[in-house]
Amino acid sequence: MIEIDNLNVVDYWQYRRDAFIHECNQTEAGQEYLENAYMLQQTEPDREQLRSLFGSERG
Numbered sequence: 001m002i003e004i005d006n007l008n009v010v011d012y013w014q015y016r017r018d019a020f021i022h023e024c025n026q027t028e029a030g031q032e033y034l035e036n037a038y039m040l041q042q043t044e045p046d047r048e049q050l051r052s053l054f055g056s057e058r059g
Contacts, residue, residue: 004012024030 007015021034024034
């Protein structure tokens, strides 16, 4: 625990994030949560995937 006190805040939050992701990957529900979280943070559409599903509307 003493080593944790010596970490700067950025390193602490990085280790905490990595531990959370690691724990979520241990269960199917956690993996689904991570996939949903990833999808929600995306701001650009996956055009290639959309074209494969719906076809191209180009002339």
